[in-house]
Amino acid sequence: MKWIGVVDTMFARVDMGAIALAALRVKPDFGVRFDISRRTVPGIEDLAVAAKRMIQLDGCEIVLALGMVGAAELDRASAKQADTGIMMAQLMTSVPILGVMVHEVESQGDEARLLAICEARCSSHALNAHDMLFDPASLVARAGQGVRQGAADAGPIAATPWKTDANVTI
Amino acid sequence: MKWIGVVDTMFARVDMGAIALAALRVKPDFGVRFDISRRTVPGIEDLAVAAKRMIQLDGCEIVLALGMVGAAELDRASAKQADTGIMMAQLMTSVPILGVMVHEVESQGDEARLLAICEARCSSHALNAHDMLFDPASLVARAGQGVRQGAADAGPIAATPWKTDANVTI
Amino acid sequence: MKWIGVVDTMFARVDMGAIALAALRVKPDFGVRFDISRRTVPGIEDLAVAAKRMIQLDGCEIVLALGMVGAAELDRASAKQADTGIMMAQLMTSVPILGVMVHEVESQGDEARLLAICEARCSSHALNAHDMLFDPASLVARAGQGVRQGAADAGPIAATPWKTDANVTI
Amino acid sequence: MKWIGVVDTMFARVDMGAIALAALRVKPDFGVRFDISRRTVPGIEDLAVAAKRMIQLDGCEIVLALGMVGAAELDRASAKQADTGIMMAQLMTSVPILGVMVHEVESQGDEARLLAICEARCSSHALNAHDMLFDPASLVARAGQGVRQGAADAGPIAATPWKTDANVTI
C-alpha cells in the first residue's frame, strides 16, 4: 500500500483537501494500491513542514500541498515563502510535493469562479499525483503538450518531428 | 510533558510573548500535559536560530516565533529574512514553528489598534499551536473555513458537497 | 556507461525533452559511453526534485532540466522557484543540473520563433552536458568567448594576452 | 572560557570590528569568562562563511558579523545575499550570529552621522551578544520594549497587564 498525503489550510475559503480526496477516492485502486493521509494547518506557510512530516512520519510517497493566496501584498509574500518551503521540503526528502496554490486574484472577485478554479486545479493535480506514483510513462507521453491545471490547456504549438513513443526511456 | 516554545523580540513595541503565555496558561492542561519555555532575542532576524535551539536543546515540540515589523523598507526586508529563516528552521527540525508577525503598517499609526492586533494574533496562534499538538483533527474540521488570526474571519465561500466528517483520516 | 538525465514538463508547449534526446542520440558514443534517462513532470516547479531523484535513484551524472515559462506575473515567480530548486538540487548532490528555461516573452508571440529558441537552446545545452561529462577541457578553451545558447553568440570583446592553452589545468 | 567571534569587512569605511572589540574589552569578565576571536573579509557576502568557520573551527558560541552596505542598487542586492547567508549559517550551526549592517543611505551623506550609527549599533549589539551568552533572562525582561540599536528606542506602546516577572521561564 502506497500513501498519498493531502494537506490544506484553515485560511483557504474552500475545502481544497476535500476536493482532492474526492478525486482520489473514486479511483478503482483506492484502498487497494493506495490510501490517503490528511492534515490541515493554519496557513500556507505551515504547509511545508506538515508535508515533510507526512513523508517522514506517515510514509507518504507523494504529497499534495493545497493553499489559497489572499490578494494583499503581504499574502503574496507569504505565498513565496510557502513555495520556497515546499521546494526545500521536496529536496530534503527527495519526495515530490505538488504545491497547488489558488490565488484570489485569479477569480477577479467572483466566488463561483474561485470555487471552480479550486475544483479543477485540486482534482487535476490529485490525478497527476496518482499518475506520478503509478504511471510515470503517461506523463512523458504528455510532455510539451501545453497542459494546464485549473484553466484551459494551452496545447502544443506544433507537431514536431521529435515526438515519438521511442522517446520514453524509464 | 510536552513543551511549547515562545520566543519574541526586544524590538517589538508590545510584549507579544507575554500575550501568548497568558493564552496558554489558562488552558486546563497547562502544567499537566504541557509546559512553556520562553526566550527573547534582539530582533526578528534572530528568531529562527533561537526557535531551532528551543527545539533541539529544550525539547520543544512546537514553537511560537513572535515579531513586530517596522514600517521602513529595510524592516520589510528583515521580515522576509526572518520568515525565510523560520521556514528553514522548521524543515531542518521537522518541527512546526508558527511565525507570527504583526506589521506596523497594519495599524495605520493607531497604537491601540496595533495592540489589539497583537493580542488577537498572538493568542489565537497560541491556541492553534496547542491544537496542533493535542487535537490535530480539530484543524481538519476547520479546513477551508476562511479562518484568519488577528482579523475578522473571511469565512468559507460556499457549503461544498465535499465537506464531510469522513474526510478526516489521521 | 554514464547516464545523462533529461526531465521536462507537460506545461511546456514544445516537447523540449525530445529535442534534447535527438541531439544526444546522434552522438557516436550514444549507447557506448552514455545512455539517457527521461522523465516528465507537470510543471517547472516539479523539475528540481525529479532531477534530484534521477541523480540519486537512476545514477545520472548530469541532468538537463527543461522548462517553458509563461508570460504572466505568477509564471515568472514560478520560474524563480524552479531555478532556486535546481540550484539547491545541484548543491545537495554535487552533480550539475543544467536548467534550461525558455520564456514565452522571448518569442514576442511568434510561435515559430518560440519553437526555434527551444530547438537551439535545448540542443546546445544537451551538447554542453555531453562536453561537461566527456571533454571538460573543451569548455575551458571557450572561456570568455561570449557563448550564448538559443541566440547569436556575443563573442569575446577583445583578444586578450591571457588567452593561452597553458591556462588549462584539469 | 567562552569565545565571542567578531568578523567585519575591508569594504566598510569604518573599522566596525574595532568598535565591537572596544565595547567588549571593557567588560569586567573579559579574559575571565570570555575571549574574542577576530577576522576580516573582503565584503559582506564573505561574512557568512567566515562566521561559520569561526563557530566550527575556533569554537565561538556567538558571532558578530559586521558590515556596511553601499548606496547602489547592486550593494542592496549584496546585502540581501549577505543576510541570507548569515541566516543559513546560524541555522546550520544552531549558533546565533548577530548580523549588524549599517546602510550608507541611513546617514544621508553625513560621514559623522555614519560613524555615529556604526558606533552605536556595533557596540550595542556587542553588549547584546554578551547578554545572550551570559544573561539571557535580561533579554526576556526587555521583551516588547521597542529597543532599537543605532537609533533612539521606540519604546513600548503601552503598559500591558501581561508584563510580569513571572513570565520568565528559562
Added chain:
Amino acid sequence: MKWIGVVDTMFARVDMGAIALAALRVKPDFGVRFDISRRTVPGIEDLAVAAKRMIQLDGCEIVLALGMVGAAELDRASAKQADTGIMMAQLMTSVPILGVMVHEVESQGDEARLLAICEARCSSHALNAHDMLFDPASLVARAGQGVRQGAADAGPIAATPWKTDANVTI
C-alpha cells in the same frame, strides 16, 4: 601544497579565469605553497556546483567563481541565483568562494572599460584569495578601510581611536 580553484564561464565576453591565473602565477610561492585548478562552465548559474566540486573532489581550500552578468532583466535574475548558489556552496563546505561578478551595465557600453573592470576586479580578488589563505592578518589590518575591487577605493571615513594593532587576535 594548497590548491586555489578558479572557475569561470563561456558566457562571459572576457577570459576572466585567465586574468585570475595571471595574477596568481606571478606570486613567488606559486608552485611552492599553492597550485591552481581551473574549470569553465556554460553560465553563471553553473558556477556554484562547479566550485563545490572543486572543493570536494579537487581539494581546493578557496575558490574564485568569476562571471559576467548581461544587461537584460533575465540576466539579473540569473545573477541573483548564481550568488545564492555560491553562498550556499560556501556554507555547505565551510570553504570560502569569492564570487566575482562583473555587470555589463557597469561599463555603460564601453568595451575597453568592461575589460578594465574585469582585469582590476579579477586580479585583486585573486590576491585577496591568496591573502585569505596565507596571510589573514593582513585583511584585519585593512578592516574598515573602504577597500573596493574594480573601482577606486572609497577609503575610511575617519581615523578612529579603535584602530590599533592590538585588535588583531587570530
